[in-house]
Amino acid sequence: SKYVSEACRKGLAEFAFSLAIPALLFHRLATAEFPETAPFALWTSFFGAALLTGAIGYAITIRGLKRSPPDGVSIAMAAMYSNAVMLGIPICVSRYGDAALAPLALIILLQPPLMWLAGLTAMGLADNEHKKGPLMLLQDLARELGRNPVVIATIAGAIWGLTGLGLFAPMEKLLKLLAQAGIPAALVALGLALTQFRISGQTPTLAVICTLKLIAMPTLAWVMAGPIFGLSPVSTGVVVLVAAMPTGANAFLFADRFGRAVDSTSGAVALSTTLSCLTVTILLFLL
Numbered sequence: 540s541k542y543v544s545e546a547c548r549k550g551l552a553e554f555a556f557s558l559a560i561p562a563l564l565f566h567r568l569a570t571a572e573f574p575e576t577a578p579f580a581l582w583t584s585f586f587g588a589a590l591l592t593g594a595i596g597y598a599i600t601i602r603g604l605k606r607s608p609p610d611g612v613s614i615a616m617a618a619m620y621s622n623a624v625m626l627g628i629p630i631c632v633s634r635y636g637d638a639a640l641a642p643l644a645l646i647i648l649l650q651p652p653l654m655w656l657a658g659l660t661a662m663g664l665a666d667n668e669h670k671k672g673p674l675m676l677l678q679d680l681a682r683e684l685g686r687n688p689v690v691i692a693t694i695a696g697a698i699w700g701l702t703g704l705g706l707f708a709p710m711e712k713l714l715k716l717l718a719q720a721g722i723p724a725a726l727v728a729l730g731l732a733l734t735q736f737r738i739s740g741q742t743p744t745l746a747v748i749c750t751l752k753l754i755a756m757p758t759l760a761w762v763m764a765g766p767i768f769g770l771s772p773v774s775t776g777v778v779v780l781v782a783a784m785p786t787g788a789n790a791f792l793f794a795d796r797f798g799r800a801v802d803s804t805s806g807a808v809a810l811s812t813t814l815s816c817l818t819v820t821i822l823l824f825l826l
Contacts, residue, residue, distance in 0.1 A: 548731040555724040560624055561692030562717035564647070567640045568696030569706060578645055580768040585646050585778045586653055588759035593619035593657070596751050604743055606800070608665035613793065613800035614744060616658050617807040618751040622787040623647050624689055625725040626815075631780050632722070634823060635773050642777040648693045651789070652684055658793050729812070732788065736809035741802055748786065748807040753818045757783035776826050783822050785811035 596618035600611035621627060623646060631639040684690050699706075706714070738745065760782035764775040786807045794804040 552728040559721035563721040565696035566714040584763035620790040621784040
């Protein structure tokens with residue numbers, strides 16, 4: 540309807556991602572008393588499920604959809620990269636409260652570097668035009684992380700919390716005000732961003748991505764977090780919920796950067812977000 544301007548959409552997204560959500564994460568991590576967690580088991584559960592899902596998506600793209608290997612890498616990213624910040628944080632905090640923040644932080648901290656490293660490496664192997672050595676891959680990764688406010692705030696908050704200094708009253712008040720705006724701003728920004736994505740002429744590919752992202756990945760995450768590693772109910776729930784989140788916009792940015800399967804990843808962001816209204820609701824009921 541154009542009721543909200545494009546400038547407002549960009550500004551709200553930048554506010555949510557660069558200020559409000561980082562303030563939320565920094566404040567909670569700087570003041571939280573972390574429960575006993577098993578980082579290795581939690582990381583293995585989530586990222587093991589993600590990488591396995593991506594490998595399945597790549598194989599289906601090459602063998603079933605008969606698309607090129609570089610397209611397969613972009614589609615694999617769309618199948619395994621969760622919208623952990625703009626949807627994962629609101630839903631997990633709504634379901635489990637502050638107890639969700641420790642496992643959430645562990646996932647959010649490593650998702651960008653691990654996913655980008657896996658994607659950059661795979662694209663370098665699959666696409667002759669983008670072959671890079673290990674040093675160049677690490678430089679690309681460092682650039683991506685060095686300008687990611689969510690990653691920076693997560694690390695800084697955890698380090699500040701370890702000092703035991705607490706927060707001075709004026710600083711804590713400011714962080715709380717920004718944090719309160721974080722979740723609603725993130726959700727509105729996400730809704731406005733969906734108007735930028737299009738679903739057209741990609742039915743087989745979108746069916747593969749959405750099935751893997753919304754059903755296969757959370758199922759694999761539950762098997763690893765619950766029966767295999769025996770994580771606590773909260774940690775298991777967070778791992779499964781974040782795994783069940785729709786495709787994150789970073790997957791589209793990755794595809795757009797390399798010019799591979801851009802329409803497919805664009806459609807996956809929009810369609811998986813729409814379908815997740817149903818799949819995540821069912822999952823919340825089951826949890």
